[in-house]
Every structure is written in C-alpha cells, then in structure tokens.
Amino acid sequence: MTLSWLSIVRLGLVQMALGAIVVLTTSTLNRLMVVELALPALLPGLLVGLHYGIQITRPSWGFLSDTGGNRTLWIRAGMAVLAVGGVLAACGVILLEQSLFLGVSLSVFAYALIGLGVGASGTSLLALLATATAPRRRAAAATVTWLMMIFGIAVTAGVVGAMLDPYSPARLLRVVGGVAVLALILTVAVTVRIERGLTVTPEPDPVPFREGLAEIWAEREARLFTVFVFLSMTAYFMQELILEPYAGLVFGWTPGQTTQLSGMQNGGVFLGMLTVGIAATGLRIGSLRSWVILGCLGSALSLVAVALSAETGSDAALRAAVIALGFCNGMFAVAAIGSMMALAGQGRDKREGTRMGLWGAAQAIAAGFGGLTGAAAVDLMRQVLPDAPAFGAVFAAEALLFTAAAVMAARIMTPRPTGAHFVPGE
DSSP: OOOOHHHHHHHHHHHHHHHHHHHIIIIIHHHIIIIISOOOTHHHHHHHHHHHHGGGGHHHHHHHHHHHSOHHHHHHHHHHHHHHHHHHHHHHHHHHTTOHHHHHHHHHHHHHHHHHHHHHHHHHHHHHHHHHSOHHHHHHHHHHHHHHHHHHHHHHHHHHHHHHOSOOHHHHHHHHHHHHHHHHHHHHHHTTTTTTTOOOOOOSSOOOHHHHHHHHHTSHHHHHHHHHHHHHHHHHHTTTTTHHHHHHHHSOOOHHHHHHHHHHHHHHHHHHHHHHIIIIIISOOSOHHHHHHHHHHHHHHHHHHHHHHHHHTOHHHHHHHHHHHHHHHHHHHHHHHHHHHHHHTOSSSOOHHHHHHHHHHHHHHHHHHHHHHHHHHHHHHHTTSOHHHHHHHHHHHHHHHHHHHHHHHHHHOOOOOTTSOOOOOO
C-alpha cells in the first residue's frame, strides 16, 4: 500500500510547519541582530552557518530512516527539537541586548538544535515521500508538497511581519513561541498513523553507513550532481542573511516590513515553482535541465536589479526585484530537485534515503557557506564603502555564481523528461 493523496497533503502540512519556524530564525532574527542590535552580520552568519553545518548529519538520518522502518518517529522528534531551538533562538536575541556572552552562548545552542531538528525531521519526511508514493503520483505529489511548504513560509512571513510591528522583545517572543507551538501540534496531529498499512521494507543488504555512503560517492553522476548542488545552493543562499538588513539599512524599513519582504520573496518562489510544475509536469514544456539554466540566469539578472534598486531609492523597485528573484529561484529549485529525485533511485541499490541525505548535506553545507560568505563580505565591504554599494557588490558576486551554476548545469546535466519526479526539501 502506498501513500494516499490525503496522506501526501498531511506530509505537506508538516513541511509548512517546518518552514514556518526556519524562516523566522534565518531571516527575522538575523535582521534584528544586524539592524536593531547593530551587531556585525558575521554573527548571525556564523549562527545560521552552524544550523546548516550540523545538517551534514543528513546522510545519517537518511540511513537510519532507511533501516529503522519508522520514519514518523524521526519526523516528530525532529520537529520537537526544531520548535525548542526556534524559541531559544528568539530568547538568545533578547538576551544579546543584556549580555553579549550569554546571548551568543544561548544562540549557539539554539541554532545547533535547529540544525538537528531540520535534519532529522526534513530528511525522514523526504525519504518517506520518495519511497512510499506510487511512481505515477510522485511528480505531482512532491510538487504539491513543496508548494505547500513555500506557501506556508510566505504566509508566515507576511502574518508575522504584521504582528511584529511595533517591535518589542516581548512581542517577538510571543510570536515565535506561538509559531513553534502551533507547528509542533500540527505535526503530531497530521502524522497520526500516517505509516499505517504502508509496506516498510528495510534495506535488503545492510552495510555500514560509511561503506554505503562511499559506494554512492563512487557513482560519477551522483558525485557530479553533488558538486552542482553545492555551487548552485551557495549562490542561492548568499542573499539569505543580507536581504532584510539591506532593506533595513538602505531603505529604512521596520522589522515588520522586512519580514514581509521575505514573505514576498517566498511568494515569488511559490509562483516560480507552480509555473514550472504546470509547464513541465502538466504541459511537458522543456526539460528539467533547461528550467534549471533559465532559473539560474533569471536569478542572476534579478540580483542585479536588487542592487540597482538602491540607486533609485524606490521601495516599489526593491519589491519588484525581490519578487522576481524569488520567482526565478523557485524555477531553478524545483527543476534541480526534480533531477535530484530522478537520480535518487537510479543507482545499484535502493538507498533513496542515503542519496537524498548526501545531496541534502551538500545543500546544507552550501547554505551555511553561502550565508556566511555573504554576511562576511558585507561586513568587509561596509568598512570601505557606503551601505548601498557594499550590499550591491555582494549581490553582484552572487549573480556571477548563479551564472557559473547555469554553465555547469548546461555541461553536466542530462536533459531529463519534464515528468521526472519533484521532491520537497527545506
């Protein structure tokens, strides 16, 4: 028995809950540290880098999920850890106003919990979807689940942005705590008996984790795709920690306004993914490779527009450029992860969880590296340039990376049918 459509929608609700917590810790809290507390962007960069770096454990979670036969347990436990980490991260920001040492110490612990929670819950959910969905449903099901997550992130950012103004530490704690509690309750509720009746088959030929990972790394296609994931996701995440501070420092926006800007960007991601989902899966227009290339090049042009918006000082120009960036990011991401899903089950065995864990780890490392690099570069450039050109230089560098990723995709990706499987991530 495979996952029903109702079960797929339930997994999508878990993805929404996961994304709702993560978007607050990697965007809103980051902006508060840089703008309201006037701390170097490198600090939140290191914290978010820690959160992503810990997700190098994703292959281990995928391996445990492959062999343990109970993915629901890991999904729920990971979400509980993530919820606690999210609340503690908000407490860390508040504590930073009183004591730098205590605030940083609590924040380090909190972001470590966030990384563990996302790794355990997200990878296990992804593996469940990949292995328990009927082949004919996987493309549409995974696209729907991903879109639900992005929609949840966009809505959360918009609603929370409105609730945060006027900003106060107490209001921040209430909002983040409320989101975390609701996310955990929703996850537990919608995963009740979700694996009931499913055929759970442990890995037929168990091998030690390192040996299994080494076998997958020896596959040329899997190895090259891992390199592409790292390069493209570095470009994708370089703006994550600097976009809201950019709007706050250069355009003078409030915390609520910049949080809503993040919601606009994720709304654009949603529309981009929906466009590719309809065009590729429904109308079968273009290959996954062509959508990846188009998304990368569009993202590069949008970043240039974000940088140039400071020249006009137009709020509308910034919003339009950010929405366009999100749209192109969504096109690129859903097509790239569609290729990832197609590759996951093409090896000599059926270790989908371990393969997805490997690529998830590459994505997580790139996210941490990209975010940290972007934040550090902004700090460095602001020492010698005014805020607007300092941020603009980093956006331009990110645009070059996206262009390089498009060139790499053109060279190494095999054109795949547009019906290839899309899969959600976080």
